[in-house]
Amino acid sequence: MDTIDKGTTSPIEARRLPTWVIILAFALLLGFLAILALGLRRTMQGPITVGQNVPAFSIETFDRKTINTADLAGKVIVVNFWASWCKPCEQEADELEMAWLKYQPGGKVVFLGLAYVDTEPNSLEYMRKFKITYPNGPDLETKVSQMFRIRGVPETYIIAPNGTLAYVKIGPFTSLGEIISIIDPLIAK
Amino acid sequence: MQSSQIVRIFILILLGVLFSLVRVKPVQAQQPLPTPSDNDVNRVARELYCPVCENIPLDVCPTQACREWRELIRLKQAEGWTDAQIKEYFARQYGPRVLSEPPLRGLNWLIYVIPPILFAGGIYLVYRVLTNMRRVNQPVKVEIPAEDTQDPFVRKIEEELRKQQ
Numbered sequence: 001m002d003t004i005d006k007g008t009t010s011p012i013e014a015r016r017l018p019t020w021v022i023i024l025a026f027a028l029l030l031g032f033l034a035i036l037a038l039g040l041r042r043t044m045q046g047p048i049t050v051g052q053n054v055p056a057f058s059i060e061t062f063d064r065k066t067i068n069t070a071d072l073a074g075k076v077i078v079v080n081f082w083a084s085w086c087k088p089c090e091q092e093a094d095e096l097e098m099a100w101l102k103y104q105p106g107g108k109v110v111f112l113g114l115a116y117v118d119t120e121p122n123s124l125e126y127m128r129k130f131k132i133t134y135p136n137g138p139d140l141e142t143k144v145s146q147m148f149r150i151r152g153v154p155e156t157y158i159i160a161p162n163g164t165l166a167y168v169k170i171g172p173f174t175s176l177g178e179i180i181s182i183i184d185p186l187i188a189k
Numbered sequence: 190m191q192s193s194q195i196v197r198i199f200i201l202i203l204l205g206v207l208f209s210l211v212r213v214k215p216v217q218a219q220q221p222l223p224t225p226s227d228n229d230v231n232r233v234a235r236e237l238y239c240p241v242c243e244n245i246p247l248d249v250c251p252t253q254a255c256r257e258w259r260e261l262i263r264l265k266q267a268e269g270w271t272d273a274q275i276k277e278y279f280a281r282q283y284g285p286r287v288l289s290e291p292p293l294r295g296l297n298w299l300i301y302v303i304p305p306i307l308f309a310g311g312i313y314l315v316y317r318v319l320t321n322m323r324r325v326n327q328p329v330k331v332e333i334p335a336e337d338t339q340d341p342f343v344r345k346i347e348e349e350l351r352k353q354q
Contacts, residue, residue: 017314135304141285
């Protein structure tokens with residue numbers, strides 16, 4: 001047999017990628033899309049609305065005690081978001097403390113203050129200034145504020161004894177009477 | 190040497206040993222840690238982001254809240270906290286989103302793993318394509334059966350081709 005170099009080109013069929021590479025690429029792509037979809041779904045999720053069940057959460061108070069709302073079932077829970085740098089928060093500080101002092105003996109209402117992106121020294125100074133005695137703590141990792149999807153401070157969320165969101169107050173309470181008018185009917189139920 | 194002298198030397202040595210044992214190392218007054226400078230604070234602050242502003246590093250954030258956070262860094266540094274401890278504290282207080290580099294846990298691993306994998310995959314694909322291109326452009330040696338070379342028509346074509354060259 002003679003071998004003749006014709007000097008011509010002959011197209012060779014391009015080799016396909018190995019099947020495992022194709023499967024892996026698709027798996028990576030699908031995984032990436034799934035993560036994107038989950039993130040998007042979380043972002044698009046709206047705030048907890050009145051009447052909806054409020055998932056249990058816990059806070060670590062400034063005096064290093066842990067309070068879990070799951071342990072407070074059957075009580076009205078007043079969750080107030082505030083910050084020492086927030087001027088409108090100062091308007092309602094006295095009213096909230098007065099309301100707490102009114103309801104504390106009955107044991108049917110619990111007040112929880114959550115300092116939103118605040119520094120601990122300033123938060124403690126704020127609490128001293130307004131003589132706040134109800135449990136307060138930082139909103140660690142902003143988990144609770146993200147759960148409620150707060151838009152700013154002050155904001156107050158009142159949870160009914162059955163665990164559903166009963167009332168949302170955006171901005172400061174203007175009077176003690178306003179707070180009582182919301183809490184009393186919830187206790188009476 | 191008299192026995193009384195020996196006893197005296199022995200007592201002296203004994204006293205020397207006892208003295209060296211009970212000698213108290215002088216204690217220096219506890220110096221307070223120096224107040225951290227702005228550079229010290231900014232070294233940490235530039236690796237943290239303002240928790241309430243969009244994408245603004247803490248060292249250049251002009252708001253009152255950011256000033257307070259920088260003061261908090263100074264306070265922690267004055268208490269002897271390390272940079273890593275301060276960053277961990279901020280992440281715990283305000284969430285990992287304040288860190289310039291996401292911590293290596295949970296889904297955050299993907300941020301560090303996926304780009305190198307995609308990069309390596311890309312390099313592999315480019316290598317494959319280039320290799321295939323080279324193969325396609327190579328002259329192909331065609332084996333012609335011997336009987337074909339005996340074919341007068343083939344010989345004629347061969348001759349014509351040689352003439353043209």
